[in-house]
Amino acid sequence: MLQVQYIRENKEAVIDGLKKRFFDATAAVERVLELDDKRKSIQNKLDNSLADQKRIASEIGGLFKQGKGAEANDMKSKVAQMKKDSKEFSLELVETTDALQSELYNIPNVPHKKVVAGKSEDDNEVVYEQGDIPEMNKEALPHWEIAAKYDIIDFELGVKITGAGFPVYKGKGAKYQRALINYFLDKNTDAGYKEIQVPLLVNEASGYGTGQLPDKEGQMYHCNVDDLYLIPTAEVPVTNMFRDKILMEDDFPVKSTAYTPCFRREAGSYGAHVRGLNRLHQFDKVEIVQLQHPDKSWEALDLMVEHVKGILTELGLPFRILRLCGGDTGFTSAMTYDFEVYSAAQKRWLEVSSVSNFLTYQSNRLKLRYTAKDGKRYLAHTLNGSSLALPRILAALLENYQTADGVEIPDVLKPYTRFDYIA
RNA sequence: GGAGAGGUGGCCGAGUGGUUUAUGGCGCACGCCUGGAAAGCGUGUUUUCUGGGAACGGAAUCGGGGGUUCGAAUCCCUUUCUCUCCGCCA
Numbered sequence: 001m002l003q004v005q006y007i008r009e010n011k012e013a014v015i016d017g018l019k020k021r022f023f024d025a026t027a028a029v030e031r032v033l034e035l036d037d038k039r040k041s042i043q044n045k046l047d048n049s050l051a052d053q054k055r056i057a058s059e060i061g062g063l064f065k066q067g068k069g070a071e072a073n074d075m076k077s078k079v080a081q082m083k084k085d086s087k088e089f090s091l092e093l094v095e096t097t098d099a100l101q102s103e104l105y106n107i108p109n110v111p112h113k114k115v116v117a118g119k120s121e122d123d124n125e126v127v128y129e130q131g132d133i134p135e136m137n138k139e140a141l142p143h144w145e146i147a148a149k150y151d152i153i154d155f156e157l158g159v160k161i162t163g164a165g166f167p168v169y170k171g172k173g174a175k176y177q178r179a180l181i182n183y184f185l186d187k188n189t190d191a192g193y194k195e196i197q198v199p200l201l202v203n204e205a206s207g208y209g210t211g212q213l214p215d216k217e218g219q220m221y222h223c224n225v226d227d228l229y230l231i232p233t234a235e236v237p238v239t240n241m242f243r244d245k246i247l248m249e250d251d252f253p254v255k256s257t258a259y260t261p262c263f264r265r266e267a268g269s270y271g272a273h274v275r276g277l278n279r280l281h282q283f284d285k286v287e288i289v290q291l292q293h294p295d296k297s298w299e300a301l302d303l304m305v306e307h308v309k310g311i312l313t314e315l316g317l318p319f320r321i322l323r324l325c326g327g328d329t330g331f332t333s334a335m336t337y338d339f340e341v342y343s344a345a346q347k348r349w350l351e352v353s354s355v356s357n358f359l360t361y362q363s364n365r366l367k368l369r370y371t372a373k374d375g376k377r378y379l380a381h382t383l384n385g386s387s388l389a390l391p392r393i394l395a396a397l398l399e400n401y402q403t404a405d406g407v408e409i410p411d412v413l414k415p416y417t418r419f420d421y422i423a
Numbered sequence: 424g425g426a427g428a429g430g431u432g433g434c435c436g437a438g439u440g441g442u443u444u445a446u447g448g449c450g451c452a453c454g455c456c457u458g459g460a461a462a463g464c465g466u467g468u469u470u471u472c473u474g475g476g477a478a479c480g481g482a483a484u485c486g487g488g489g490g491u492u493c494g495a496a497u498c499c500c501u502u503u504c505u506c507u508c509c510g511c512c513a
Contacts, residue, residue, distance in 0.1 A: 043473060047482040054443095054482090057494040061441040064493095076493045083493085246470090377470095 001104040004036045017110035020117040020326030035100040046089035109361040111326045112335040118325025131318030140345045143395040144276030165281035172422045179416035184286040193257035198237035201228040206240040209366045211332045221263050230263035234287035235384050247370040254291040277391035284390040290383045297381035301357040314412045318342040334359045345399040350392040355385030
């Protein structure tokens, strides 16, 4: 969430910036400032009342000590009304703080100045394109047919075991996926990211920390008995490792990478465009997360984009990079780049990575701070991105590398797969 | 799952209702001392909110939440986590 102080000092800029999301924040900003003023004045009254009570309590203590019980009992009656008042103040304070909090939860991050206004994905800007769109012959198969032909991914079997959106990878399909995971993790650790293995179930506090709760509750699977959520992305456990942390300025950058399965309910989305591996309830993803000094986060975002670019280049997939418009940029992000690879047989672009800078929006909620050289504490910046999401990469690799005799493996992956060909 | 013991500051560790300050130690920072250093001595050292230009104040904070009391680290309720023993288990 945004910081009240930031909103106060940049009121117009916040309102203007959010217009790029077609989000009218005028009223919400006013309410935030009013609630914050109210909170301060109540806090003041409460503090004063408590200070008086504290003083009297110690006076009573002194009187008892001196054996002046009668005087002490007189003073006790004086405190009764003060106690009543302070009780009321503290209830009011909680109420006001809660109201302020929920106003703040409902205001999205302010897009960076480079982000263009726009309502939907149609307004996203293509900022980079690489690789030729492959010319496939008419017999070129979409990946779900390739998967069936070579018996490497079984969608029906997944339906039997669990339900739609939970494919079973078999033989070289399973190995291919494992090879990709290892390859991605190696690329990330080579770039200085520390490899982490995290829990796949998280508690409520973690869900709030990264903003999945309370708004997107329906998108996560929930284990009711234990009140735990299956992670929709490694971002949740990895970022929450640093919840309530105070780092030293020299600790930056903190770079983490983790492979995890991801679980998403994706309610109501069925049909042709979610066929095969295009959209699943369970999928694998390798994530990169950075904690950054506020002065360095934009540079870090660019480097993360370059990093993902490098991987896609090695895989030999044609791709493009989009800078998302205001309306398509995630609620918590100030700027997001999406990577899309071209799926030759489906003749469409598939999103395989999303790289974002959240500035202090996440860290404010996480209470993730650092101590600067001047001894003061500031919120850190957080960034994350996928490098990469497996299923659509696998789909594109299967489709783009198919030949009449089988599916070739990109050279860079051969040491990982330990086979050169799927036939 | 059963029984028991615990959670105190950056760390260790004392503290069974009341002295305006949570004992003491370690670590860390600064100062004194020194030719320089160590030792020694002195000062400071949780975090959050809040008043103030600042100096300097006020409030909260002893795992979390609630209660009793004029007053709670201390008593009561609740919750969570850790440890020990037993049981189960890859």
